[in-house]
Amino acid sequence: DADVTQTPRNRITKTGKRIMLECSQTKGHDRMYWYRQDPGLGLRLIYYSFDVKDINKGEISDGYSVSRQAQAKFSLSLESAIPNQTALYFCATSDPGRGQGVETQYFGPGTRLLVL
Amino acid sequence: GQNIDQPTEMTATEGAIVQINCTYQTSGFNGLFWYQQHAGEAPTFLSYNVLDGLEEKGRFSSFLSRSKGYSYLLLKELQMKDSASYLCAVSGSARQLTFGSGTQLTVLP
Numbered sequence: 693d694a695d696v697t698q699t700p701r702n703r704i705t706k707t708g709k710r711i712m713l714e715c716s717q718t719k720g721h722d723r724m725y726w727y728r729q730d731p732g733l734g735l736r737l738i739y740y741s742f743d744v745k746d747i748n749k750g751e752i753s754d755g756y757s758v759s760r761q762a763q764a765k766f767s768l769s770l771e772s773a774i775p776n777q778t779a780l781y782f783c784a785t786s787d788p789g790r791g792q793g794v795e796t797q798y799f800g801p802g803t804r805l806l807v808l
Numbered sequence: 809g810q811n812i813d814q815p816t817e818m819t820a821t822e823g824a825i826v827q828i829n830c831t832y833q834t835s836g837f838n839g840l841f842w843y844q845q846h847a848g849e850a851p852t853f854l855s856y857n858v859l860d861g862l863e864e865k866g867r868f869s870s871f872l873s874r875s876k877g878y879s880y881l882l883l884k885e886l887q888m889k890d891s892a893s894y895l896c897a898v899s900g901s902a903r904q905l906t907f908g909s910g911t912q913l914t915v916l917p
Contacts, residue, residue, distance in 0.1 A: 725904075732816075734895065734909040735851070750904070782850060795903055796841070799850040 695719045696800035698783050704806045705773050713768045713803050715783030723786045724766040725797065726750075726758060728779040735782065741766055773807045780804050810834040812908035814896050819914045820886055828881045828894050828911045836901025842870050842881045843895040845910065851895055854881070883913075891915045 696717045705711050715724065723742050727735040727750075737750030741760040755777060757769045770777055783800040811833045820826040832840070839858045843851035855865055857872035857879060869882040883890055893910040900906060 732909060735897075735905075735907040737904060737906075740904065780848075795839075795899065796853050796856065797905055798853065801850050802848075804848075 696783060696785055696798055698781075698800040698803050700803060701801065702804045704808065706808050707774055709773050711770050711773055711805075713781055713783075713805070715766045715768070715800055717764050717783075717785045717800075719785050719787070719798065720763075721785035721787045721798075722763065723788070723795070724760065725784040725786070726756075726766065726768045727782045727784065728752070728777075729782060729802075730779050738768065770807075773805075775807045778805060778807045810898060810900055810906040812896055812898055812906060814894075814908040814911045816909065817912045817914070819916060821916050822886055822888060824886050825882065825884050826886060826913065828883075828896075828913065830879045830881070830896035830908060832877050832879070832896070832898050832908075834877070834898050834900050834906070837874060838899040838901070838903055840870075840872055840879045841897040841899065841905065842868075842879075843897060843907075845893045845895060847893075854894075886915050888915050888917065 699714045725740040726738040729735050736752050738756050739758040740748050759767045781803045784797040786795040786797045814830045839856050841856045842854040845851040855870040862871045867884045872879045893912050895910045896908040897905040
């Protein structure tokens with residue numbers, strides 16, 4: 693069983709539509725992240741959450757919103773999708789490392805989004 | 809802010825050794841990570857360095873010099889399945905990861 697799951701895995705939508713991407717984890721990690729990946733640009737952080745109800749903006753949060761209602765779930769919304777939000781979206785989780793100061797992030801399988 | 813540079817592409821031969829370099833400039837440093845990503849798949853964790861020196865994990869080793877803002881990933885006894893993108897990522901003062909654009913490694917027979 694996958695530790696970090698994302699739904700849907702693929703999504704096609706139209707400009708102006710609202711869509712939600714879901715992330716669930718069974719790793720028991722407090723920290724969760726949403727990234728987008730575009731060819732040649734690497735992974736860029738959209739939002740992150742260190743605990744339930746804790747929300748922090750990342751590098752490219754404009755046009756996105758998130759919700760963290762439970763430890764295991766972190767959802768990403770595009771309120772009004774636009775074509776340049778076409779990308780591969782990854783959710784990730786991490787554990788503060790039990791005081792060791794090293795946090796490894798573990799990624800879900802990704803959601804491929806196409807906005808027409 | 810943070811800036812991470814790594815080569816865009818590299819090619820090597822099966823059975824050979826390849827070194828992928830990464831240089832970084834960061835405000836605060838809490839570790840450097842290497843991830844492997846096959847096309848269309850999730851990045852998977854390979855290794856991390858917090859202190860200067862070499863960390864070895866089987867065919868993979870990673871080196872860090874904090875004073876030079878430099879790391880490399882060394883892959884030995886290359887196999888065809890090692891063809892992938894290799895991502896260098898730095899954990900900064902807020903413990904968020906900033907990723908480089910990735911190095912696409914092609915292993916030829």
